[in-house]
Amino acid sequence: MMTIRIWAITLLWTLAGTEVPGAEIPEGPGLGRPAPAAYIAAWDTDVMADGAGLPPGAGTAEAGTRIYAQQCLSCHGEDGLGDSGDQLAGAQHKLTDEWPEKTIGTFWPYAPTLFDFIRRSMPMRTPGSLGDDDTYAVTAYLLYLNGIIGFKDEMNAVSLPKVRMPNRDGFIDARELP
Amino acid sequence: MARGDNRDKQLSAPTEFAAGNGLLDRRLFLQGGMAIGSAMLLSGTDAAAAGETAIDPRPKWMREPGAEFRPYGFPSLHEDEVVRFASPNRVMRNNGASWTPLHLLEGTITPNGLHFERHHNGVPSLDPEQHRLLIHGLVARPLEFFMSDLLRYPLRSQICFLECGGNSNAGWNRIPSTAEAGYFHGLASCSEWTGVPLATLLHEAQPGEGVRWLIAEGADAFAMHVSIPLEKAMGDAMLALYQNGERLRPENGYPLRLILPGWEGVLNVKWLRRLELSDRPAMARNETARYTELLPSGKARIFSFVMEAKSLITSPSSGMVLRQRPGLYQITGLAWSGRGRIRQVDVSADSGKTWAPAELQEPVLPKSFTRFRIPWRWSGAPAVLKSRAVDETGYVQPERKVLLAERGRHGFYHYNAIVNWAVDEQGSVSHVYDDDDQDLGDHPPVDAGWD
Numbered sequence: 188m189m190t191i192r193i194w195a196i197t198l199l200w201t202l203a204g205t206e207v208p209g210a211e212i213p214e215g216p217g218l219g220r221p222a223p224a225a226y227i228a229a230w231d232t233d234v235m236a237d238g239a240g241l242p243p244g245a246g247t248a249e250a251g252t253r254i255y256a257q258q259c260l261s262c263h264g265e266d267g268l269g270d271s272g273d274q275l276a277g278a279q280h281k282l283t284d285e286w287p288e289k290t291i292g293t294f295w296p297y298a299p300t301l302f303d304f305i306r307r308s309m310p311m312r313t314p315g316s317l318g319d320d321d322t323y324a325v326t327a328y329l330l331y332l333n334g335i336i337g338f339k340d341e342m343n344a345v346s347l348p349k350v351r352m353p354n355r356d357g358f359i360d361a362r363e364l365p
Numbered sequence: 366m367a368r369g370d371n372r373d374k375q376l377s378a379p380t381e382f383a384a385g386n387g388l389l390d391r392r393l394f395l396q397g398g399m400a401i402g403s404a405m406l407l408s409g410t411d412a413a414a415a416g417e418t419a420i421d422p423r424p425k426w427m428r429e430p431g432a433e434f435r436p437y438g439f440p441s442l443h444e445d446e447v448v449r450f451a452s453p454n455r456v457m458r459n460n461g462a463s464w465t466p467l468h469l470l471e472g473t474i475t476p477n478g479l480h481f482e483r484h485h486n487g488v489p490s491l492d493p494e495q496h497r498l499l500i501h502g503l504v505a506r507p508l509e510f511f512m513s514d515l516l517r518y519p520l521r522s523q524i525c526f527l528e529c530g531g532n533s534n535a536g537w538n539r540i541p542s543t544a545e546a547g548y549f550h551g552l553a554s555c556s557e558w559t560g561v562p563l564a565t566l567l568h569e570a571q572p573g574e575g576v577r578w579l580i581a582e583g584a585d586a587f588a589m590h591v592s593i594p595l596e597k598a599m600g601d602a603m604l605a606l607y608q609n610g611e612r613l614r615p616e617n618g619y620p621l622r623l624i625l626p627g628w629e630g631v632l633n634v635k636w637l638r639r640l641e642l643s644d645r646p647a648m649a650r651n652e653t654a655r656y657t658e659l660l661p662s663g664k665a666r667i668f669s670f671v672m673e674a675k676s677l678i679t680s681p682s683s684g685m686v687l688r689q690r691p692g693l694y695q696i697t698g699l700a701w702s703g704r705g706r707i708r709q710v711d712v713s714a715d716s717g718k719t720w721a722p723a724e725l726q727e728p729v730l731p732k733s734f735t736r737f738r739i740p741w742r743w744s745g746a747p748a749v750l751k752s753r754a755v756d757e758t759g760y761v762q763p764e765r766k767v768l769l770a771e772r773g774r775h776g777f778y779h780y781n782a783i784v785n786w787a788v789d790e791q792g793s794v795s796h797v798y799d800d801d802d803q804d805l806g807d808h809p810p811v812d813a814g815w816d
Contacts, residue, residue, distance in 0.1 A: 212599075215518045215565040219500070219508030226509070227501045230639055233580060233590065236648035262456060271456035283663035287775050294665075295654050304650035307588040311457050311486055314586050358657065361669035 234303035238348025241299060245343035246324025248331035254321050255328050258310045267291075267332045272311070276332035282357070292333030296358060298350035302326045302342075323347070383721035386714035387742040391724035394695065394740055401740070402689030404681030404794065406446075406468075406545070439478075449479055450548040459487030459586075462529065465554045467547035467699060468679045473726070473734040474524070475554035477609050482616045483529050483552065485587035489636055493620040496584060498566075498604070502641035505571035512620045515606060518561040523603060525626035525732045526701045527633055528553035528672045530656050530778040536765065537774055539804040541796040546682035549796070550675075550784070553701070555734035558624045559607035564599045567642070575644045581623055584638040591632050592646030593625065597670070601626050604637065627703030627732035628670045629778075631656050661773035674762050675781040676700035676710050676737070676754035687792035691745035696723070697738045702756035706730070709755040710737040716749035716785070716799065717764070723752070731757075743788065749797065750786045766802040 234240040255267075262272030267290075269275070278288035287293075291301060306322045308314055317325070327342040336342070336350060383390045393399065440447065447469045453461035463482040465475055475481075493512050501507040532552035535542035542549050567579075572595075579598045583589040593602075603624040605613060613619040618635030625632050631651055646652065646668075657665040678698035681687055687694060696714075700707045706729050711720035723737035737752070754762040763771075765782035772779075787797040 212564040212568050213519055213521070213562055215561065215569055217569055218514040218517060219506070219510050219566065219569050220514075222499055222501055222507040222509040224507075227499065227507055230499055231501065231641060233582075233641065233647055235645070271454055281663070282659060282665075283661070287659060287663075289654070289659065291654075295650075297648055297653070300648055300650055300653060303647075307590065308486065308586075308650075311460070311586075314486065314588070357664055358653070358667040359660075359664050361658075361666040364666065 232303075232307065234299045234306070236297040236300055238299045238344060241302065241344035241347060242319045243344065244319035244323055245341050246320050246322070246327050247341050248324070248328040248336065248338045250320075251324035251326070251328025251331075254317075254325045258317070259325065262311065267329060275329055282354070290333065291329055292335060292353060294354050294357070296352055296355050298326070298330060298335075298347050298352055301329060302347060383739075384713065384715070385719035386746075386748050387744055388712060388714045388719075388721040389693075389740040389742060391722060391739045394738065395724070399693065399740070401695045402687060402692040402743075404685040404687050404694065406685055440476075447479070449481070450544075450551075451482075457486070460485055462531075462552060464548045464551035466545070467551045467553070467677075468545050468682045468685070469547065470679070471697070471736075473555050473699070473736050474609060475556055475734075477556070477611065477614050477617075480554040480556065480608070480614065480617055481527075481529065481552045483531075483630060484585070484616070485589060487586055488616045489585045490615070491584055491620075491636060496620055496636075496638065498621060498637060499639045500566060500570045500642070501639070502580070502643050503573040503576045504642050505573060506569070508566075508570050510566070512606070515561055515604065515621065518565065520559050520606070521562055521603065522557055522559040522607075523601070523624070523626060524555065524557045524730050525624065526553055526555040526672075526734050527624075527630050528675075528701070528703075529630040530669075530672075532630075533675070533780040533782075534777055536780040536782055536784075537769075537777065539774075541798055543683065543796065545684045546677060546679050546784075549683070550677050552630070553675075553734075555701070556608050557610070558603060558605040558622075559610075560603045560605035560621075560624065563602035563604055563623070566604065567598060567640075570642070572642050576642045578643045578646045580639075580641040580643055580647045580649075581632075581634040581637060582639040582641075583618075583634045584636040589631075589634055589651065590647060590649050591634060591652055592643070592649065593623075593632055594668075594670075595642075597625055597628065625670075627672060627705075629656065629672060632670065656778060658772060658776035658778050660776065666776075669779055670703075672701075672703035673779065673781045674700070674702035674704070674707070674754040674756040674760050676707075676752040676762055677784040678712070678750055678752050678786055681750070681788065681794045682786050683794055683796045685794045687743060687788060687794070690792045691743045694741050694743055695738055696741050696750065696752075697736065698723075698752050700735045700737055700752070700754040701733060702754065702758075702760065703732060704760060705732065705757040707735040707754055708757050708759075710735070711753045711755070712737070712739045712741075713751045713753075714741055714748050717751055717783075720753065743792075745790065747790060748788045750788065751783050753783050764802070765798060769802075 264270035267276035278290040330336045449463040451463035498510045529552035605624045623634045723739040726736035768782040
């Protein structure tokens, strides 16, 4: 059994293309139960940076204006300029300025991340309450406020991943720095 | 015997100076018989210093029965100032952080009720019977575990620190923070965590080809989610069920928390409910828009997982007074490194001109708080105290000006510069920057928050 286990781990690590650190994985009693597919689908609502996981549905900034005013403005302020919640738009300063402003427009690298975050975490008092159309709409509204898309541009599972964020190439992997 | 009685005796004891401005050999205390002055918060009272009171042969508490048993103990009522300092969002009171009072604690293990907190939308009151962990994604066998399942696995314990990536970020400010040491650097705590090695469960789910990342998600109102490289998950990562011997505190992720020793706090997902094996990271909001460090070039560091070596003197520290002035004091503090063990901590009493090695309290554990101590004879003249950690990789904790030169002023996270405490002629301690590290411009101070 021991040999089989170590062999399996080595295989796994070879597949992952990485060295085995320590190589000693304690064996468990194997009490995991098969997870039903329906349950995985219900819990896994991740939207990846490339848009994988985006649901059906659509929305425009035009439709998002009202949702923002009703559900977000109290914390994020008029035009997303910030209040008790983060500033989301309207940056006057670039990232290289003396007082940089990090907003969706100046800092966020991927548009689908915005959909993911709003759907999972906002609005703060009733997280998870926005439907997919409303999430697309308010996402569109925030992209519009940041001058990235037009007022009537429809955001959906196809168009949102195509939105090129201004700071798309703004990140360097710290693990590759000296 | 009143503490002052033997003060002169110990002051005249022959001693060897280990570095400038009164730093003594670190082993001096081990020789025994030394009485030392105490540094206390300004609000503290010292009966010995207040003068003799009438001698009571049998104080009140010896003339009546003491308190009865309690099912769960809590600290002495006299220690009610030893508390976390919380800074919640002004509207969303469940969003914010609370700091461990490092300056009021000794040893290296943080009491569970004082562990720092960073919650993005409060502490969920979840039902442990219903809570489950799902492992899915690129695996041959997607699995679910109830907590009662996980409790039946062979458990392991590991002592390690946890530190928020935003810890100490007031250090970026142009004006030195006036907060006490713990309320400045206390988004860091150290505990013994007990749980199931993550590799055991991943192995059971049989990861498929091409897996590089794990996407972890918490069961809180924020549904916190972040990505973790597979190497760490297969290394020393743990699914913690216990904290310092008891089940996790709600604010620390009850009933299940991911522990990634030495790595940025946010990755140690609390209330863990889901682990998805993936060929790529999620690029979630909390690994792109937040928890990345903007550099002067306008680019930002991403995936800056490891918490670099840091140290600070916890006593004497900001807001304290040296009461037995001048005299012999014990300088004590904490050092830690996300890369492994602390190899050495040097202390300076002359603003960094000369340094002497402090005594490290055994055992020195990897990725854990390490307590250091060194005796110091304060002459009564102004002094600037510093500590500098070196870890087992040879990494040396940088001076603030070096950190600023490398990372600019707007990195927000991963501030680990050397901390200066200035002692004035009255014995009052405050936080200062070096003379050659002053910003004389009329800029507003950086208003660093906590996320």
